[in-house]
Amino acid sequence: MTPGWHAEHTPDKPAIVLASSGEVVTYAELEDRSVRFARALRARGLDVGDHIAIVLENHRAFLEVTWAAQRSGLHYTAVNRHLRPSEVQYVLDDCGAVAIVSSEELAEVVSGLDTSRLRARISVGGELPGFERYDDVMAAESSEPLADECEGREMLYSSGTTGRPKGVRKPLPATPLGDPSAPPVMIAQGLLATGAAEGAVYLSPAPLYHAAPLVFSMSWQRLGATVVVMENFDPAACLQAIQRYRVTHGQFVPTMFVRMLRLPKEQREGYDVSSLRTVVHAAAPCPIAVKRQMIDWWGPIIHEYYSGTEDIGTSFITPQEWLEHPGSVGRPMNECHIVGADGEEAPVGEEGIIYFAGGRPFEYHNDPAKTASISNEKGWRTLGDVGRLDADGYLYLTDRAAHMIISGGVNIYPQEAENVLAGHPDVADVAVIGVPDEEMGEAVKAVVQLSDPAMASDEVAAALIAWCRGELASYKCPRTVDFVDELPRDPSGKLYKRLLREKYWEGHDSRI
Structure with missing residues (x-):
């Protein structure tokens, strides 16, 4: 399950479409560019296990670069482009990046960085002092894949809403590209299991530096879907993109729902959203009234999951289940426990800290104390959210403990x-x-x-x-x-x- 298979079988199919400009990258082009850039990174000394930072707007090259890193066995960190130079510098230094990719549009941020220790500095879409041009770098490379292609892994940072962001570091698969045992491949397999269909057009309306937009966009491309990337979110432009590109699947956050619902009724109802088959939302709690309005508008196609970048536990709920359990984020997919203030498991219906048993291994990069702090004596782990389980096993979120x-x-x-x-x-x-x-x-x-x-x-x-x-x-x-x-x-x-x-x-x- 790689873009390369689709490049061979459907080379002219759009892999990436930029929603506003209409710029298209076909699967043949995505394969060619990611291969060439992977070779360019290897030529500049980046080997399996090394780290690259990506400081980009939602640009055509974003997914080309991440696929180059993915197929090179690299860790890649997509950095919030709205951070100040000192905040970006912290992430660069903390993650140990040895290469950076940025753009002329972010010159104000990048010009304030110390990149002297980096092995590679590359700019897409224009000139940056001290940076090589992306297109020139690729043009000098062969389109022959690396002999030792293997799966890399994203290492993304928390938003820093309550302090310094922390890198969520997961084990590097380093398995052959497309190996079904690699977690990134398993995510794509999960999409297939939940009904991803041929001819899917996936809308990604959020910044690609966030975990879900990036991981899901790449997962859909493993399945051969067309990924429509919004350069910036705008409620009317979002509805226009759904209509224009006949979007079938999409992932949103509740704030986007609210902004679309706040459009004048005659305006929002003027767009054709009948192509939508399945919509998912996550990242923040959705008010019951907002979700009801969205289901009334788009139909019972709106699914929800609760998880985190750390991937220690997940719950999922269908729209049909939600209508029977309004406000729930679904049944946990791995063992879930509600722990009260006394450290003991709370009875059904009572609130407490949400803990999960199992989940995937990870660590907070360079912070063993924080990594240890999320576990209790039973080995259960928490994201710090508060909630409860009902008698049917459905999970409800109350809030974050920190709030x-x-x-x-x-x-x-x-x-x-x-x-x-x-x-x-x-x-x-x-x-x-x-x-x-x-x-x-x-x-x-x-x-x-x-x-x-x-x-x-x-x-x-x-x-x-x-x-x-x-x-x-x-x-x-x-x-x-x-x-x-x-x-x-x-x-x-x-x-x-x-x-x-x-x-x-x-x-x-x-x-x-």
């Missing part, structure tokens, strides 16, 4: 209020956090982005608080509301709560 608010000694998980407020028709985005309070320690505050920022007022704030109290106990609801033009999210929809909290906790002692 918990302690007000007057009471534990409050802000996701509950966020889910309620996200269902208000005037709310485009919302975050609920704890802020300093002399009497209670922390008070619950909602930071809201309105669909129409001009509506911001004390009256609207009061109405939002009342809306929340109509669904939840008052102690779980915000006491105050602040309005912002935009919440600090990365392009994949992940919220940087740390940045919000810093504003309110400056000059105060914060427990996080």
Whole structure:
């Protein structure tokens, strides 16, 4: 299961399509370019087990480069292109990269980096001082595959929403390219098992530097699908891409659902989305009201999974199951335990930290203490999420333990209020956090982005608080509301709560 097989049998089939520009890379071209670039990296001293960093926008070359690394037995780290130079430098140094691929578009970031120790510095789409040009590098190489092609592995970094990002390092397969025992091949086999069909067109609307967009895009290409990559997410452009390219499969995050639902009804209903067969969402909890609206719109084709880059445990739920268990993220696919504050397993229906037994091996790169910290004495591992299991074995997420608010000694998980407020028709985005309070320690505050920022007022704030109290106990609801033009999210929809909290906790002692 490699692009090479499809290059041989369907050479002219599009492997990559850039949604806005319409630029196409065929399977023959993907095979040729990834082979040539793999040879170029080997010629510059990169061998099996070495590490390459990719600092790129969603560019045609992104998947060409990752496939070159994948077939060369390399670790490859796709770096968030929105990071500051000092943050990118930290990732470069921490992962031990010996090569970097970037672009002229990111010159402002790259020019501030110390790349003197790297063996290879390569720029796609334009000139960068001290960098070789991508097309020139490939043109000098043969299109004959390396004799020792073997499976590499991504090593991606956490988002850094609560501190320094950490590299999630998984064992390098180093098995022959396409070997069915390699985890990347097994992911593609899993897609086949869940109904991936011939003629699939997969939409990747998120940045490729994130785990799911990158891994799933490459997995679909192992199956010969056309991968449509959005350069940047825009709700109307997303619907247009689905219609234009007759997209059959896609993966989204809840923020994208919200943004599409907030389009004027006549606009969003003007797009033909009938080609969609299966949609998956993950990465963040989806408010029940939002998912119901999406199922009403797109039909019962929206599946959900819960997992993490660490891959210690996974749950999955079909739309039919979700309609019977609204709010659930499905039945765990490996052994799952809910552990209470006393360290003991909690009874059915009670909340606690979610632990998994089994899962794939990994380590936090250069941080054995953090690696050890996620395991308990039974060897179960956790991502730090809080949840519960119902009597039927379905898992429900409450929130991350790190986001918990302690007000007057009471534990409050802000996701509950966020889910309620996200269902208000005037709310485009919302975050609920704890802020300093002399009497209670922390008070619950909602930071809201309105669909129409001009509506911001004390009256609207009061109405939002009342809306929340109509669904939840008052102690779980915000006491105050602040309005912002935009919440600090990365392009994949992940919220940087740390940045919000810093504003309110400056000059105060914060427990996080």
